[in-house]
Amino acid sequence: MKTEWLEAFQMTAETKSLTKASELLHLTQPALSKQIKNLEHYLGTNVFHRSATGVALTPAGEIVYAQALQILSQLSDMQRQIDQLQGQVTFTLGSWPSVAMSYLPQHLALHPSANGPELKIKTAHTYVELMAGLEQHHYDGVLLDDRQIDHPYPSTHLYTEQFLLYFHREDERFAGCDDVRFDQIEAASFLSLPTDCDSTNILKAAFQERGATYAAASEMEFGSSVLGFIRAKLGIAILPEIFQDGLAPEIRTLPITGFDVKRELSLVTRNATHHQTLLDLIGHD
Numbered sequence: 001m002k003t004e005w006l007e008a009f010q011m012t013a014e015t016k017s018l019t020k021a022s023e024l025l026h027l028t029q030p031a032l033s034k035q036i037k038n039l040e041h042y043l044g045t046n047v048f049h050r051s052a053t054g055v056a057l058t059p060a061g062e063i064v065y066a067q068a069l070q071i072l073s074q075l076s077d078m079q080r081q082i083d084q085l086q087g088q089v090t091f092t093l094g095s096w097p098s099v100a101m102s103y104l105p106q107h108l109a110l111h112p113s114a115n116g117p118e119l120k121i122k123t124a125h126t127y128v129e130l131m132a133g134l135e136q137h138h139y140d141g142v143l144l145d146d147r148q149i150d151h152p153y154p155s156t157h158l159y160t161e162q163f164l165l166y167f168h169r170e171d172e173r174f175a176g177c178d179d180v181r182f183d184q185i186e187a188a189s190f191l192s193l194p195t196d197c198d199s200t201n202i203l204k205a206a207f208q209e210r211g212a213t214y215a216a217a218s219e220m221e222f223g224s225s226v227l228g229f230i231r232a233k234l235g236i237a238i239l240p241e242i243f244q245d246g247l248a249p250e251i252r253t254l255p256i257t258g259f260d261v262k263r264e265l266s267l268v269t270r271n272a273t274h275h276q277t278l279l280d281l282i283g284h285d
Helices: 003-015 018-025 029-043 059-085 097-101 103-110 127-135 198-209 223-231 272-281
Strands: 048-051 054-057 090-095 118-123 141-144 155-168 189-192 215-219 237-240 251-257 262-269
Touching: 003 018, 003 029, 003 054, 003 059, 003 127, 018 029, 018 127, 029 059, 054 059, 090 097, 090 127, 090 272, 097 103, 097 118, 097 223, 127 141, 127 262, 141 272, 155 198, 155 223, 189 223, 189 237, 198 237, 198 262, 223 237, 223 251, 262 272
Parallel strands: 090 118, 090 141, 189 215
Antiparallel strands: 048 054, 141 262, 155 237, 155 251, 155 262
16 A cells, blocks of 8 residues: 555545545545555445545545554654654744744744754645645644644644734725725725635635625735735735735835734644644744
8 A cells, every 4th residue: 555545535535525625635636546546445345435526435435544644653653753853843824924034034043943953944835735735644733723624633822813904005995094994995905815725715804794795806826915915006915914924115004993803823743643743843932
């Protein structure tokens, strides 16, 4: 049995979709299907019920899923122990690009670790990708807002930030303003991060709570793209305040009154043993 068969099976079981699992694993759907077929041939049984709406675990698949989680976790721990024995201890941390560009460099600079484990940073653009990477053992920990995610992993809150309105300095609607009221912008269309981004989900829920609809004029994978469009006078956006770091001079921000909405950042790790180590590595007191 090959570990990639189990990884393909696990992702498909958790997303309940061959299409979604293939996207997250960066495989073609035929390649993913072949890995699952190989697993089923090896086991001598079907692990999924397949339908037009997706896939569901068979009774045998339920058993395989429970055991696959343990096997993949044990393999990861085995590799980590061997690395430690050879003096090659590396932790991989998954993060939003904005956090990797601002929060992490600042904290790592304030808390240098000359003799500690090596820390590798990898970025993803949606919480689905980050959590999938954690579950697939691609990351030892992830940084995200996990308040709306049901998961069994250790989690530590790191910081909380407000959402701000981002606009071009020549936008006459906000000239001379010290803030902007929510009712002034609730009917606007915004340049937006992806649907699966935690920021977008928080904004959608906050608008709905206030009897409004969060309308996306354009959806973009990268925060830098959103800011680029604003810089070109092509729209406005509501983004977390972390995006103010290194902001182009053409872009301004305003607090939004009547919109006390925050994003939280937490460290989520797969292994409780390594949780404090990762907190120490990123300089969290």
